[in-house]
Amino acid sequence: xxxxxxxxxxxxxxxxxxxxxxxxxxxxxxxxxxxxxxxxxxxxxxxxxxxxxxxxxxxxxxxxxxxxxxxxxxxxxxxxxxxxxxxxxxxxxxxxxxxxxxxxxxxxxxxxxxxxxxxxxxxxx
Numbered sequence: 001x002x003x004x005x006x007x008x009x010x011x012x013x014x015x016x017x018x019x020x021x022x023x024x025x026x027x028x029x030x031x032x033x034x035x036x037x038x039x040x041x042x043x044x045x046x047x048x049x050x051x052x053x054x055x056x057x058x059x060x061x062x063x064x065x066x067x068x069x070x071x072x073x074x075x076x077x078x079x080x081x082x083x084x085x086x087x088x089x090x091x092x093x094x095x096x097x098x099x100x101x102x103x104x105x106x107x108x109x110x111x112x113x114x115x116x117x118x119x120x121x122x123x124x125x
Contacts, residue, residue, distance in 0.1 A: 049090075050123045
């Protein structure tokens with residue numbers, strides 16, 4: 001059985017003191033949308049948080065057709081109970097193959113140090 005987490009438990013699992021180079025994967029309970037296979041949030045110390053979004057197989061088509069406004073709304077909806085500062089304002093959508101090619105995932109896990117730099121450069125472009 002999957003344990004339900006309260007909003008306070010989910011928010012308490014976020015480490016706001018973590019440096020950008022150690023960006024962390026969002027807590028498991030935040031994986032609430034079947035269109036997203038992996039989401040890594042970065043940006044501690046920045047004006048806003050940025051998400052690296054890797055679509056699931058069922059989400060690829062949606063992300064390919066989605067407008068910027070639709071993706072921002074998706075992020076906002078998924079974080080509707082989070083405080084304003086914890087809602088990502090920018091994002092980078094990247095196919096799994098590209099994430100692997102850029103060595104952002106190793107052994108099925110995010111490579112946090114590389115993701116922070118990669119997302120910061122892409123989101124600024």
